[in-house]
Structure formats: C-alpha cells, structure tokens
Amino acid sequence: xxxxxxxxxxxxxxxxxxxxxxxxxxxxxxxxxxxxxxxxxxxxxxxxxxxxxxxxxxxxxxxxxxxxxxxxxxxxxxxxxxxxxxxxxxxxxxxxxxxxxxxxxxxxxxxxxxxxxxxxxxxxxxxxxxxxxxxxxxxxxxxxxxxxxxxxxxxxxxxxxxxxxxxxxxxxxxxxxxxxxxxxxxxxxxxxxxxxxxxxxxxxxxxxxxxxxxxxxxxxxxxxxxxxxxxxxxxxxxxxxxxxxxxxxxxxxxxxxxxxxxxxxxxxxxxxxxxxxxxxxxxxxxxxxxxxxxxxxxxxxxxxxxxxxxxxxxxxxxxxxxxxxxxxxxxxxxxxxxxxxxxxxxxxxxxxxxxxxxxxxxxxxxxxxxxxxxxxxxxxxxxxxxxxxxxxxxxxxxxxxxxxxxxxxxxxxxxxxxxxxxxxxxxx
Amino acid sequence: xxxxxxxxxxxxxxxxxxxxxxxxxxxxxxxxxxxxxxxxxxxxxxxxxxxxxxxxxxxxxxxxxxxxxxxxxxxxxxxxxxxxxxxxxxxxxxxxxxxxxxxxxxxxxxxxxxxxxxxxxxxxxxxxxxxxxxxxxxxxxxxxxxxxxxxxxxxxx
Numbered sequence: 001x002x003x004x005x006x007x008x009x010x011x012x013x014x015x016x017x018x019x020x021x022x023x024x025x026x027x028x029x030x031x032x033x034x035x036x037x038x039x040x041x042x043x044x045x046x047x048x049x050x051x052x053x054x055x056x057x058x059x060x061x062x063x064x065x066x067x068x069x070x071x072x073x074x075x076x077x078x079x080x081x082x083x084x085x086x087x088x089x090x091x092x093x094x095x096x097x098x099x100x101x102x103x104x105x106x107x108x109x110x111x112x113x114x115x116x117x118x119x120x121x122x123x124x125x126x127x128x129x130x131x132x133x134x135x136x137x138x139x140x141x142x143x144x145x146x147x148x149x150x151x152x153x154x155x156x157x158x159x160x161x162x163x164x165x166x167x168x169x170x171x172x173x174x175x176x177x178x179x180x181x182x183x184x185x186x187x188x189x190x191x192x193x194x195x196x197x198x199x200x201x202x203x204x205x206x207x208x209x210x211x212x213x214x215x216x217x218x219x220x221x222x223x224x225x226x227x228x229x230x231x232x233x234x235x236x237x238x239x240x241x242x243x244x245x246x247x248x249x250x251x252x253x254x255x256x257x258x259x260x261x262x263x264x265x266x267x268x269x270x271x272x273x274x275x276x277x278x279x280x281x282x283x284x285x286x287x288x289x290x291x292x293x294x295x296x297x298x299x300x301x302x303x304x305x306x307x308x309x310x311x312x313x314x315x316x317x318x319x320x321x322x323x324x325x326x327x328x329x330x331x332x333x334x335x336x337x338x339x340x341x342x343x344x345x346x347x348x349x350x351x352x353x354x355x356x357x358x359x360x361x362x363x364x365x366x367x368x369x370x371x372x373x374x375x376x377x378x379x380x381x382x383x384x385x386x387x388x389x390x391x392x393x394x395x396x397x398x399x400x401x402x403x404x405x406x407x408x409x410x411x412x413x414x415x416x417x418x419x420x421x422x423x424x425x426x427x428x
Numbered sequence: 429x430x431x432x433x434x435x436x437x438x439x440x441x442x443x444x445x446x447x448x449x450x451x452x453x454x455x456x457x458x459x460x461x462x463x464x465x466x467x468x469x470x471x472x473x474x475x476x477x478x479x480x481x482x483x484x485x486x487x488x489x490x491x492x493x494x495x496x497x498x499x500x501x502x503x504x505x506x507x508x509x510x511x512x513x514x515x516x517x518x519x520x521x522x523x524x525x526x527x528x529x530x531x532x533x534x535x536x537x538x539x540x541x542x543x544x545x546x547x548x549x550x551x552x553x554x555x556x557x558x559x560x561x562x563x564x565x566x567x568x569x570x571x572x573x574x575x576x577x578x579x580x581x582x583x584x585x
Binding site: 113280370371372373374375376377378381389391392393394398410413414417420421424 | 430506507515516517518519520521522523525526550551552554555557
C-alpha cells in the first residue's frame with residue numbers, strides 16, 4: 001500500500017510557533033494600526049524572517065505511507081528522510097494545543113518502541129483527516145498480528161470504563177503532595193503580608209521562579225486531565241482529556257511495560273489513588289521536548305482503589321498483591337519506607353511496593369522483563385539484606401524488591417528467572 | 429547456587445596489572461604535584477604530603493585488587509550472569525533472548541595489554557552489563573557466542 005507524498009496543513013508553521021505567534025501578533029499591532037512603519041521596521045523584519053523560515057520548512061516537509069513504513073522527509077540544509085516501521089508503534093496519540101483547535105488542525109504522534117525508538121510527529125494535519133489516518137496507521141501497525149483491519153463502523157464501538165468528575169480532579173489536586181506544599185506556602189505568604197508586608201515582598205521577589213514552577217505543575221495537571229475519560233475500543237484502551245489542549249491516546253494493552261499506583265498521603269485517607277502506565281520507548285533524555293518526555297500517562301488520574309485494581313487487571317492480567325513484608329530490621333535502614341515495603345508475585349506478573357510519604361506500587365508483567373539484578377550495598381550487607389531489580393524497556397518504571405532478606409532475595413531471583421523466561425516464550 | 433560455581437569465569441589476570449598501573453601512575457602524579465607545590469612553603473609539610481599521598485595510593489592498590497577479583501561472568505543455558513563490585517555488589521542476569529546488540533571496545537591502554545571490554549545492550553537502559561578485561565580472543569569468543577545465542581532466542585518487546 002503506497003501513495004504519493006502529502007504535505008502538512010498549510011497553517012502548521014503558525015500553530016507550531018504557538019505562543020510566539022500570539023506575541024508576534026501583538027508585536028505587529030502598532031505597525032498595523034497607524035504606527036510608524038520606519039520605527040517598527042526591525043520588528044517587521046524579524047516577523048517576516050520567522051514567517052519565511054516556517055513557510056520554507058512547511059514546503060520541504062512531506063510524508064507518505066510506504067508499505068509498512070511511515071516516511072517523513074524534511075530539512076533544507078540537512079535533508080532528513082525518516083522511516084518509521086509501523087510494526088514498532090507502541091501508541092498513536094492525537095494532540096491538539098489551544099491554537100491548533102482554533103485553526104481546526106491536530107497533531108498525530110506515533111510513539112515508537114525499540115532502542116532507537118523516538119516519536120514520529122505529523123504536525124499538523126486537518127482535524128477531519130486525523131481520525132481516519134490514525135485508524136489506518138493502527139490497522140497497519142496491527143497488520144503483523146491480525147490481518148483484519150478494523151473497519152470504521154467496528155472501530156466506533158467502545159465501552160467507557162472510567163470518567164473523571166471535575167470536582168474530584170480539583171479536590172485531588174488540592175490535597176496532593178505538591179498541592180499541599182503550595183497551599184502552605186501561599187498561607188505563609190498571606191500571613192506574612194498581613195504581619196510583615198516588607199518581608200513577604202522580599203520572599204515573593206526571591207521565590208518567583210519557584211512559585212511559577214509549582215503553579216505551572218498544578219495547572220498542567222488540571223489542563224491535561226480535565227474531563228478525562230478511559231474507554232475500551234477494538235484497537236485498545238482510549239484515553240482522552242484536556243481543557244485547552246485536547247489529547248486522545250490509544251494504548252494497546254499488550255504494549256504496557258509497567259503500571260504504577262501512586263497514593264499520596266491525604267489521598268490514602270480518602271481511598272484515592274492514581275494509576276499510571278509506562279510504555280516502551282527511549283528513556284527520557286536531558287533536553288528532550290517537554291511534552292514528549294513528560295510524566296507517565298495516567299490510566300486513571302484519580303479514582304478509588306477498587307476501580308484502579310479493576311483497570312489494572314486489563315493491562316496486567318493475573319496481577320498479584322504485595323503480601324510479602326520486609327523483615328523488621330529494615331527499620332534501621334529505611335525507617336520511613338519500612339511500613340510500605342512489600343512484594344508479591346504470580347506466575348505472570350510481579351508487584352513491588354515502596355515509598356516514604358506516598359505509597360508507590362509497581363506492577364510488571366514478567367514477559368516484559370529485560371534483565372534482573374541483585375544489588376547489595378554496604379549498609380544492606382551489615383543487615384544481611386539485598387534488593388532485586390527488574391528492568392523493563394519502559395521510559396521510567398522498574399520494579400525493585402527493596403531490602404529483602406538475603407536468602408529471600410536469592411530465592412526470589414532464582415524463581416523469577418525461569419518464570420520470566422516462561423512468560424516470554426508463552427504466546428501472548 | 430546463583431553467584432558461585434564451576435562455570436564462573438574471571439577476567440584476564442592482566443586486568444589486575446593494568447588497573448594497578450593506572451592507580452600507581454595517578455598516585456605518583458598526585459604525590460609529585462603535591463610535593464612540588466608545597467616544597468617552597470615548607471619542606472617538612474611537603475614530605476608529609478608525599479608520604480600521605482603514597483600511603484593512600486597503597487591502600488587504593490589493595491582496594492583495586494578486591495574490585496578486580498569481584499568481576500566474574502557465567503554463561504548459563506538461557507541467561508548470562510555477570511557479577512561485580514565490592515562495596516555495592518551486583519549480580520546481573522541478562523536473558524540471551526533480550527540482548528539487542530553486543531559491542532566490544534578496547535581503549536589505548538587496554539590494547540597495550542591485549543584486553544577488551546564486552547558490553548551487552550538490552551532494550552532497558554538500566555541493565556548495564558559489561559565484562560571488562562577479557563583477553564582479545566576470549567572477548568571475540570564471548571561476543572560470537574552471545575550473538576549466536578541471542579539470535580536463537582530473540583524475543584519481541
């Protein structure tokens with residue numbers, strides 16, 4: 001199946017410039033509304049140059065589906081011809097930033113697996129073309145496993161598994177660990193402003209970057225997870241959500257490398273938790289684009305434990321519970337972690353629980369284990385303890401059976417090696 | 429047993445010689461630099477610094493010996509076992525089917541001693557498995573054997 005080359009949407013450069021485009025618009029206003037052209041000449045030059053670069057970039061970028069590959073050609077001075085094998089696609093996302101929604105365009109993002117895997121981005125395409133193209137690419141990606149491509153009508157059947165009420169999202173952000181710290185700081189500042197206005201002013205001045213950083217973090221969480229919904233379709237789990245920037249992601253359950261359940265301090269009292277999953281892909285690198293290297297994707301941004309365990313069963317079948325507690329002497333080494341340290345296993349998956357203030361539980365399907373390690377530090381040796389690590393090809397997660405009795409660690413390692421081998425060889 | 433047995437092999441004895449030389453060279457350079465820097469200030473101080481630096485170097489030599497002896501590897505039926513480290517002792521288990529590629533590197537000093545380092549890569553960045561200080565022919569044998577086993581047992585992501 002091949003076809004001719006296609007260009008991206010003509011408005012792509014404008015959207016790609018994003019916030020800069022708005023700034024440029026503001027910059028241009030005085031020139032347009034009776035400003036002095038001579039005085040604004042340099043600004044106009046910069047704008048024209050940026051526009052020209054964007055336009056040329058758009059002109060030389062084209063893409064096509066070539067058999068089992070997606071090919072993208074781009075670049076003027078350094079011509080690049082990129083080839084993305086569709087068989088290695090881990091997930092296909094549709095991302096729509098605020099500006100893209102205004103212009104009715106959307107970005108298609110293909111997450112690739114493998115050691116060289118990166119992200120193939122088609123930014124931007126017409127909104128109407130995106131859905132059919134995504135379905136087609138997914139069908140091609142499935143090609144190797146099931147030749148039957150899902151027809152559009154079939155594709156529309158889906159079962160909603162979870163939705164997130166806005167009230168709960170807001171409440172959960174307010175009582176999350178970061179949220180509580182932010183509120184405490186804010187309270188301190190207000191009190192400070194009342195009792196010692198000059199000192200508070202100094203604090204705000206000095207900590208502006210931090211304050212903005214925390215606010216951005218909280219806002220981003222709200223922006224991403226507003227109106228979140230999780231549904232099961234024929235092609236996998238569909239995750240949707242967003243306030244200003246909409247995103248729609250499709251995850252194939254067999255591609256999940258690890259699942260993590262996070263329970264911050266206050267959430268635990270309310271019986272809430274957050275379920276996140278990790279897919280194969282390049283490990284996060286320094287300087288990587290903020291949005292592609294962002295945190296793990298949430299399968300359930302906030303919800304009850306019971307619902308989370310139900311969803312967990314979808315992505316990690318036969319998930320065990322952490323039943324094996326750590327020996328008491330671990331209190332000497334990790335007094336805060338001790339109460340959470342536990343692990344468990346079934347024939348197909350392993351679970352490890354840890355955390356100091358937050359309780360963090362990681363599930364790993366054994367067929368995804370890449371390598372195993374037993375590590376013994378100096379303090380651990382004194383206490384006859386050892387940790388067992390299980391590595392996956394995921395971006396961020398790996399399971400650590402931390403601080404086990406030495407003999408137990410050896411027994412666990414000896415048991416997990418053949419289990420992982422069997423899981424790897426068994427048909428999925 | 430997991431980390432001992434007749435099938436465990438050790439790096440070449442030349443690795444210890446090489447590491448010892450490295451430590452000795454660094455110790456000497458540091459000791460002489462300290463001596464020269466201090467001799468114009470106080471001769472006694474300079475001599476003390478020299479002695480302390482040499483003593484530390486001697487201690488380091490002992491530690492290096494333990495570190496080199498901690499390295500070991502075993503080719504089992506389905507997995508490669510690599511052990512390393514004195515303070516933090518590690519035992520890595522890498523299934524042959526998970527190896528994506530293997531590379532053999534030899535730095536200038538290693539080449540002088542006829543040694544090479546074999547490094548195994550899996551899809552996980554955390555599983556860093558390397559065996560340093562293999563004699564060049566042993567390194568080539570290990571590489572070919574691992575590549576062959578990896579091919580036979582390759583598994584998808």
